[in-house]
Amino acid sequence: METTMNENESLEVIRKMINQGKVNFKEQSIFYLIWGWAAFSAGIIEYVLLQLEYAYHPITWAICMTIGGIASGIVGAKQGKKRKFVTFTDGAMKYLWIGFIVYLFIVLFMSTSIGWAASYVLIVGLYGLGTFVSGGILQFKPLIIGGISSLVLALAGGLFSSVFDSFSNALLLLCLSLLVSYLIPGYMLRSKNFTNAA
Numbered sequence: 001m002e003t004t005m006n007e008n009e010s011l012e013v014i015r016k017m018i019n020q021g022k023v024n025f026k027e028q029s030i031f032y033l034i035w036g037w038a039a040f041s042a043g044i045i046e047y048v049l050l051q052l053e054y055a056y057h058p059i060t061w062a063i064c065m066t067i068g069g070i071a072s073g074i075v076g077a078k079q080g081k082k083r084k085f086v087t088f089t090d091g092a093m094k095y096l097w098i099g100f101i102v103y104l105f106i107v108l109f110m111s112t113s114i115g116w117a118a119s120y121v122l123i124v125g126l127y128g129l130g131t132f133v134s135g136g137i138l139q140f141k142p143l144i145i146g147g148i149s150s151l152v153l154a155l156a157g158g159l160f161s162s163v164f165d166s167f168s169n170a171l172l173l174l175c176l177s178l179l180v181s182y183l184i185p186g187y188m189l190r191s192k193n194f195t196n197a198a
Helices: 007-051 059-082 088-114 116-138 141-159 167-191
Strands: none
Touching: 007 059, 007 167, 088 116, 116 141, 116 167, 141 167
16 A cells, blocks of 8 residues: 655655764764874874974874774774664765765875875865865754865965975864864764754
């Protein structure tokens, strides 16, 4: 027997699906924190090593990203076992962040020709785009604001290229971007209660 829903029932189903996506993404906020702290730590440690004129300063990225990858893999495996179904929001986020990773590797590949300082400014813009779109999908203002902040930082990096031509300054710009687009919104998302969301 086929049942039909009225307009209010249809809207309620859609609302529940959106809210389930928000709850799922709240659980996924741990990945913002893992990767935010991994990259932020790598950047700050590299900056300090640069000031100390340590020749192998880029090693911080290999170490911190490996730790982030292992932590991310462990958390992801645990969450995968508990998850009952995937919402449309989950799918949209998946494709957004896959695109993010692909573009990140393109920028890293180009860094030998355009320079690391310019690459970091492009990555700051990429952080901004990812978090802005995520915030828009979830209707979560701190992510939107974090994304806009990173886009403004990327614009500043482009407009004041003489300042951010310095690798050290570009590294600080990158760390500031991680703070405003990943870490602060990540903690806010983690503490948000979506159960009563409209």
